[in-house]
Amino acid sequence: MGAIFQSLGRTVTAGVVLLLIILGIVAAVTGSAVNLAAQEWWRFLFRWFHVLAGVMWIGLLWYFNFVQTPSMPKIPDPEKPAVTKVIAPAALFWFRHAALWTVITGLIVAWMNGYVVQALLLEKGVHTIGIGMWLALIMAYNVWFIIWPNQKKALGIVQVDADAKAKAARMAGMTSRFNTMLSIPMLYSMVAQQNGGL
Numbered sequence: 001m002g003a004i005f006q007s008l009g010r011t012v013t014a015g016v017v018l019l020l021i022i023l024g025i026v027a028a029v030t031g032s033a034v035n036l037a038a039q040e041w042w043r044f045l046f047r048w049f050h051v052l053a054g055v056m057w058i059g060l061l062w063y064f065n066f067v068q069t070p071s072m073p074k075i076p077d078p079e080k081p082a083v084t085k086v087i088a089p090a091a092l093f094w095f096r097h098a099a100l101w102t103v104i105t106g107l108i109v110a111w112m113n114g115y116v117v118q119a120l121l122l123e124k125g126v127h128t129i130g131i132g133m134w135l136a137l138i139m140a141y142n143v144w145f146i147i148w149p150n151q152k153k154a155l156g157i158v159q160v161d162a163d164a165k166a167k168a169a170r171m172a173g174m175t176s177r178f179n180t181m182l183s184i185p186m187l188y189s190m191v192a193q194q195n196g197g198l
Helices: 008-030 039-074 077-112 116-120 127-154 162-193
Strands: none
Touching: 039 077, 039 162, 077 116, 077 127, 116 127, 127 162
């Protein structure tokens, strides 16, 4: 058992296997198996992918803002490279790709449910999810085109002088805080739509 948890890949695989076992048990008990031909099942699957990607994205956003950034001043200077050279680049990889996949799967879910255009136009009935979608699109833009380019400079992935590095770190930090602010109404809008809207 311990060997499973020593590898992230094996842990994730075990999670998928556990899910399949649970689905098998539920199908056996209820007598209703998953119908792969049903459009409802595919809509559900993409919604699940959307939630998984979104949890990764917002979880990392909140990690950066609630844990890493406030903790950096408390870390002794000789130990900071462990964060800036190892942890932050890896976290930023998952952060920006989770943002991308959250947007892609969200648009697929909206398309499969037949409201992608109406939501983006903020039409009545789907305006709440539309607000959430626009906030998420703004946040994803910020991740890829403001935070990531500036973090590359701040972390030394792209070499710049000390002033440009400090300016990039401030810009990345403030944009990340802006995204944290947007995440609160965005998450509310995503959940509120299925409960009657705003």
